[in-house]
Amino acid sequence: MASAFTTFFFFFFLVFNLASLHHHVLARDVVEIEEGYTVTTVIDGHKLGINPRSILPKPGSSDLLLLDSVSSIVYTLSFPTSKESKVKVNRLAGASDKNGGYADGELDSARFNKPRSFAVDLKGNVYVADKTNHAIRKISNTGVKTIAGGYSKNPGHQDGPAKNASFSDDFEISFVPEKCALLISDHGNQLVRQISLKAEDCVRGSxxxxxxxxxxxxxxxxxxxxxxxxxxxxxxxxxxxxxRLQPPVFQDMDALPNPSGEASTDTLLRHQKRSC
Incomplete structure (x- = not known):
């Protein structure tokens, strides 16, 4: 009896280990490297004093747009060609305040609070997913304004006009030129939401x-x-x-020629000479 039990236990142990080994083999990662690609560091945030959260090309320019979520600032950078190349960094919008805040208005005085992501339309306007402020902000040449959310300091999922809309603590945005709209990936609410933009924002300047x-x-x-x-x-x-308005033309009947070709006045003078 003990021998039969031992045999059964050994058989069960063997089957279990074989199944585990088979599962491990099937679950093994498969990596195939495609040759011809190289990774190169072109921007060193430690040297520039910035913390890149997201980066996008600037429409109509060779410059880049960079979002620093830690400092809550949006920068413009010249496109680098290598790590050693000199990168020109300019602050586009956002005050130098790591504590963050909420202020629309002039580009230099505007304040964000841990922005999560950003997007750029064809006209060059920048839209920022201001995470902690639960708002979507628009950066244009005239300054910074809020286009959705911001009135409620608490997270939510309310649709509607700008002042009524609310978002979760975790959302990102992207621009869809074919729809002339922003798509919002609202992770906290498990929703995908949309904001239709103005027609002039979806046409390039030229x-x-x-x-x-x-x-x-x-x-x-x-x-x-x-x-x-x-x-x-x-x-x-x-x-x-x-x-109708042309004046009538009066002709001197005496000046008109007779059938012999002489005018009436010439004939009269000739008769007077004969009488004399």
Whole structure:
């Protein structure tokens, strides 16, 4: 009996270990390296005194936009070519206050509080997911404004106009040019939300100028065409009125030639000479 129990236990132990080994083999990581790629450090935050949270290209420029979540500042940087290249760093928006805060207005005096992510539209406006303030802020040439959230200091999931909207403590944003909208990945609420942007924010500056010129040229062409049509339409009436206003022409009957080719006055003088 003991021998049978020992045999059964040994068999069960062997099967269990084989199953575990098979599972381990199946769960092993599989890594395939594709050759031809190299990783190079081009920005050293320790030397520049910044902590990169996110980085994006600046539309219409070779510069970069960098979000420092620790300092709550958005920077512009010249595009580096190597770690040794000199990088020009400029503060785009946000006050130098590591404690963070909430203040719209001028670029230099605006304050954020641990922004999570940011996005850039085609016009170059920057949208910041201001995490701790539960708001989405817009950075433009005129300053910083809030476009959604911010009124409620507590997290939430309310939709609606800017002052009624609320977000969780963990959300990120991205720009979708095809929809002219911001998509919000609201992790804390397990939601994907959308903010429709203004039409002019989804057109590049050069395209907007070209469109304005095209509209001006089209308007000028239509005006000329309309003037030509009106001119052709009123031309007969103008000519008729001109003919009516012309003064009658009176001719001297005595000066008219007779059938022989002489004028009446010449004939009269000739008769008077004969009488004399």
């Amino acid at each position: 395209q907007f100028a070209l469109g304005a010129v095209s509209i001006w040229v089209l308007g000028l062409g239509l005006s000329c065409l309309l003037g030509l049509i009106v001119g052709i339409a009123v031309q007969p009436y103008i000519f008729r009125r001109t003919e």
